[in-house]
Amino acid sequence: MEKLGRGVVAVRASTANALVSWRLLGLDPSGIGFNVYRATGSGSAAKLNGNVLTAGTNYLDTTANLAQTSTYHVRPVVGGTEQAASGTFTLLANKAVEPVVRIPLCLLYGWQSL
Structure with a gap:
């Protein structure tokens, strides 16, 4: 099994909402849930x-002020006890509505761009 983090990401899903998503890990116990946190x-x-999320690994944030930067993280909940926080993801203020996270690539030495 690879040692992976939750991989929290957030995208602006519409003019009023942000979609937060994260990984379910291979060694997570059955019945795991999650709480989602945002710092503005x-x-x-x-x-x-309000309630622990148990039906998936995403959350639609309908209360975010998208004109301000928002930083998200999740906390797994196992047996009713909240666990350590995941890494964070920062959604920049006024980000375009886009269903992807763009990651700039660096060419390796000897590779040529097209």
Whole structure:
């Protein structure tokens, strides 16, 4: 099994919503749930979901102020106990509506661009 993190990402799903997604890991126990947290600007992180999320690994944030930078993380919940936080993902203010996360690639020595 690879040692992977949750891989939290967030994209602007519409003019009013952000979609947050993360990995379910191969060694996660059955019945695992998640809590989603968001920090807006330089503020403290606040939990977004009312009940533990158990039906998937995504969350539609309908209350985000998309004119401000938002930083997301998730916390697994196992047996009713919240576990350590995942790594974070920062969605920049006024980001375009786009269903992807763009990752710039660096060419390796000896490779040529087309």
